[in-house]
Amino acid sequence: MEGAELKSIRLKLGLSAEGFARLVGAADGAHVRKWERTAVPPPVAVLAKALRDSDAVRSYFGVTLAVTSE
Structure with a gap:
């Protein structure tokens, strides 16, 4: 999975980076934003x-x- 796909999914779920971090057990939103720019575990x-x-x-x-209004 590319970082852009992770960000797209996170946004479709209506979650901030911090909210997604809590959901997946990451330390903080900075980790999620890093994954969105690089490799996703x-x-x-x-x-x-x-x-x-x-x-x-x-x-x-x-x-x-x-x-969404797509």
């Missing part, structure tokens, strides 16, 4: 894709997809 990539693709996973973590 495989476990984070798997979770991000699951959050994007699965209603059940989003429900488990208590997040929803943000409404």
Whole structure:
């Protein structure tokens, strides 16, 4: 997963970098912003894709997809 894809997923979930960091157990939003510029750790990539693709996973973590006007 490229960093831009992670950022896209994070934004679709309506999460700040800090909020996404809390969700995945990262130290802080700075780590998330770094991943968005460089390589995304495989476990984070798997979770991000699951959050994007699965209603059940989003429900488990208590997040929803943000409404966009695309």
